[in-house]
Amino acid sequence: MCFTHLDPATRHSLGEQQAASEAAGRLAQVAERLALLSPAEREAVMREEPVCWAWPSTAPTFEEATPGFTEATRRRVEETEQGRAVSVLEHWHGGRCAICGARHAVLVEDHDHVTGLVRGYLCRSCNTREGLDRAPLSAFARYREQHPASILGLTVRYVDPYTGEEAQPLPARPARPTAEERANNPLHAVYRKRAADRAAAASTTTRSAP
Known part of the structure; x- marks a missing residue:
């Protein structure tokens, strides 16, 4: 029978069953992912830390990587510092997402848009959520504070996969002027005089009103 023509009670019941089925499916996916993690990685997830914090903090040598x-x-790779650093970073990840630890997922190169430097490799889901999550104590915030490249002491500049150009740091924001600088700014004197003139005109208009 068409869902639209069911009575409200039946539609509600079917809706609850579908929601419960979807929730059970999500829980099964989480349980399956956790089962693939090491005990140390599972503990990191429970503490809302990126799983890369549970990985060895020593970088492999270039030969090991x-x-x-x-x-x-x-x-050929060893000729550039960038090539050596990328090889070490990829080997250290071992095909795992640095935040959730997902294995055998499509990983993308995550980078800091302010510095232009690579931070690590994330699955597509974590890469999207990292750009949106701004909770101060989440695994994403902690990842930004201490990411794989910083753990290993590597400097890898992000290279745009479409243009082949290296990402450059954003220019620093100019410092806000001090109170003394604002007071000595001739434009501020003009603004203050205009404000005083408007206030005086409004006061005159109020007094002359019948």
């Missing part, structure tokens, strides 16, 4: 490279490829 490139076991499958041929000597020619290793020499």
Whole structure:
């Protein structure tokens, strides 16, 4: 029977069943993801910390990070500091999202838009949520404070995948003028005089009104 033609009680009951089924599905997904994490990673999730905080804090050597490279490829990558740092960062992640620990997910390179530097690798879900979540004590806020690149002491500049250009730091915001600087600014004197003239005119108009 068409859902639209059901009586309100039946529609409500079916709606509750669907909501419960969707909630159970989400819980099953969370349980499945947690089962793949190490005990230390699960503890980090429970403390609302990014799982990368539970990973070893020592960066692998370049040789350890490139076991499958041929000597020619290793020499070519090793020629630049950027290439060495990227290889070490990728190896340290081991295909895992730095925030939720998801394995075998499509990872994207997350970077700080202010500094232009790479922070780590995130699954698409965490990468989207990181840009929206501004709660001060969430796993995303803590990730921004101490991300994989900072844990390993690496500096990796983000490269735009479409243009191939390196991201540059945003220009620093100019400092706000001090009270003394504002007081000595000739424009402020003009604004104060105009305000005083308007106040005087309004006072005159009020007194002359019948």
